[in-house]
Amino acid sequence: MKCELCGAQAAVTKKTTKNFGRGASLVVIEDIPTIHCTNCHESYVTADTAREIDRIRKNRSGRDDRKGDGSLFVTWSANDSCRRPK
Numbered sequence: 001m002k003c004e005l006c007g008a009q010a011a012v013t014k015k016t017t018k019n020f021g022r023g024a025s026l027v028v029i030e031d032i033p034t035i036h037c038t039n040c041h042e043s044y045v046t047a048d049t050a051r052e053i054d055r056i057r058k059n060r061s062g063r064d065d066r067k068g069d070g071s072l073f074v075t076w077s078a079n080d081s082c083r084r085p086k
């Protein structure tokens with residue numbers, strides 16, 4: 001696919017896990033679709049993905065409080081219709 005930054009047809013999407021915040025406000029999101037460019041060596045998320053990350057961080061209630069300390073684990077694919085078992 002085309003890289004949004006350098007325009008080369010050298011970008012691929014990879015799934016990465018990112019941590020946001022810390023302690024009780026920690027949010028871990030697994031399998032975020034992140035774009036990696038093999039030409040300019042940048043990695044970034046699309047505007048849509050960034051918006052969804054914001055939405056997840058703001059909508060913490062009712063999520064899987066796996067560790068019981070207020071931190072949050074979310075698998076990206078669980079946010080759309082293709083929910084899948086772990």
Ligand SMILES: [Zn+2]
Pocket residue numbers: 003004005006007008037038039040041042
């Ligand atoms: Zn690039």
